[in-house]
Amino acid sequence: MRLCGAEPVFAVADASTGFKLSPEVLDAAITPKTKWLILNTPSNPTGAAYSADDLRGLADVLLKHPQVHILTDDIYEALVYDGGEFATIAQVEPKLIARTLTMNGVSKSHAMTGWRIGYCTGPRQLLQAMTKLQGQSTSNPTSISQWAAVEALNGPQDFLGEWRKVFQERRDLVVKGLNANTGLDCLTPQGAFYVFPSCQRLLGKTSAGGAVLKTDEDFVMALLEETGVALVHGTAFGLPGHFRLSYAAATSELEAAVGRIQVFCAGIS
């Protein structure tokens, strides 16, 4: 954003709202100079998924501010749990279509991260400007990847139901394990494949290996060094006192990782 001369403003969405941006916080963050709202649902790193009702609340705010465009990153569309239905803002409020850029891709829904295919739709003028810029850049997705994505999207999608089921089981396994008397506090997210627990209660203490855990970064570094489990600290996502765990891994690996996290937490004093 700064490359384009823009100043990013972070609208905080913490555990108190299930890591979802509230209409009040959005409204307070918008100024006459605001150009874009970047929205991501289901979310990386928290797994929060906005319902149509949640988006309705945000849409009502956005209707009051016609200068604001919306970029919605819907890449985790296929991964919504507990029978919840995916919703996107242009569908919830068609009056916003003319200023919404809706993005998606095959990285998550079809496990095709390495194929580098994302796609979007939005106002024609904006798409034309994006095409102009991209057409002159040397980085581009190969035609092989493009045809693979066409096959992925036009092919059978019935495997997604089974995926959702397995991911939901992995989510539940991880949430239960992290909340099992560890000192961590983990909400149950509705989508994507991440959990974003708080390690706040363990900060200020010392690990079994002697590391002083002043921050979330100290926590994840000590965990990595003492147990080999890799997590991303919440500060990297603008929310200190938390960390992100991805459960896009084999169930047996997740069981082993959660076990090691439990032992690590038990050793903190």
Ligand SMILES: Cc1ncc(COP(=O)(O)O)c(C=O)c1O
């Ligand atoms: C929020 C979000 N958007 C988009 C992507 C897709 O990235 P890519 O298609 O470059 O792998 C990811 C992947 O991590 C993501 O978390």
